[in-house]
Amino acid sequence: MTIFQRTLLILTLCLSLAAAAPSAEHAKNVIVFLADAGGIPTLSAASLHGYDAPQKLYIQSWPHIGLSDTSAATSWVTDSANGMTAIVTGVKTHNSVISQGPDSVRGKKDGTPLKTILEYAEENGLSTGALTNVSIADATPAACYAHANDRAKWGDIFLQVFNPRYGDGIDVVIGAGRKQIYDQVTALGKNLDDVARQHKRPIYNSLAAIPADNLRPIAVLDNAPSVPEAALS
Numbered sequence: 430m431t432i433f434q435r436t437l438l439i440l441t442l443c444l445s446l447a448a449a450a451p452s453a454e455h456a457k458n459v460i461v462f463l464a465d466a467g468g469i470p471t472l473s474a475a476s477l478h479g480y481d482a483p484q485k486l487y488i489q490s491w492p493h494i495g496l497s498d499t500s501a502a503t504s505w506v507t508d509s510a511n512g513m514t515a516i517v518t519g520v521k522t523h524n525s526v527i528s529q530g531p532d533s534v535r536g537k538k539d540g541t542p543l544k545t546i547l548e549y550a551e552e553n554g555l556s557t558g559a560l561t562n563v564s565i566a567d568a569t570p571a572a573c574y575a576h577a578n579d580r581a582k583w584g585d586i587f588l589q590v591f592n593p594r595y596g597d598g599i600d601v602v603i604g605a606g607r608k609q610i611y612d613q614v615t616a617l618g619k620n621l622d623d624v625a626r627q628h629k630r631p632i633y634n635s636l637a638a639i640p641a642d643n644l645r646p647i648a649v650l651d652n653a654p655s656v657p658e659a660a661l662s
Contacts, residue, residue, distance in 0.1 A: 463569060466509075472486060499511065501521060501522070502523055502531040508580075509568035509572075510526055510572065514528050517545040517547065518543035518546075520543050525579055527576060527578075528575065528577075529578060537578065539576075542594065547573040548574075548593075550596075551593060551595040554596065556600050557601070558599060560604065561603070561604040562653035563604065563605055564583065564610065565602055565604025566609075567580070567606065568580040575587075583606065584610065588624065590647065591624055591630065602649075604649065604650070605650050605651065607634065607649045632647045633649075634651070636648055636650075
């Protein structure tokens with residue numbers, strides 16, 4: 430699995446029951462690991478690269494597999510914005526559009542906001558989170574918690590962490606892209622740390638800086654968060 434440390438996005442979307450006790454009928458947690466562009470050919474290539482043989486990755490030993498068509502609304506080839514929108518909302522949109530309907534126009538016109546699985550969880554009082562080794566405002570993680578007509582609008586996208594449409598918003602936010610996000614928010618005429626203080630949710634610059642008792646941390650790092658080898662093996 431070490432090839433994934435270098436090449437694949439790991440997105441963790443944690444949906445935890447806030448009050449209900451575990452039962453045989455309901456899962457206590459749902460964790461989605463999303464390898465950006467990690468389709469079957471990518472997995473096959475990773476197995477050949479790592480083991481010089483097919484079907485050797487742990488994920489390839491799982492008994493069930495499902496396929497989905499995430500092509501864009503108006504083209505056969507998808508990108509991360511439309512692809513993740515299709516996964517988390519069930520609706521295809523245009524490339525570079527994040528969790529908005531195909532009535533959007535990239536960079537010019539907002540479309541209908543599409544409810545994401547994270548927002549469904551928030552609406553039902555569950556705990557949610559996103560963890561990524563790229564920018565937390567990049568298209569794949571952003572499609573879970575934000576809505577934008579252009580994936581490049583990192584400032585607008587990240588500010589939506591503090592203005593959720595459902596519940597109290599995403600609880601755990603960890604990813605990279607700190608300088609670019611801060612610069613884009615500044616260009617919008619806002620101070621991101623002031624916004625964070627107003628919502629009583631400070632933005633930490635490292636995982637080590639997060640207090641142990643903070644159950645709703647936001648950490649935006651300069652570089653990708655380090656993932657222990659044991660967590661990927």
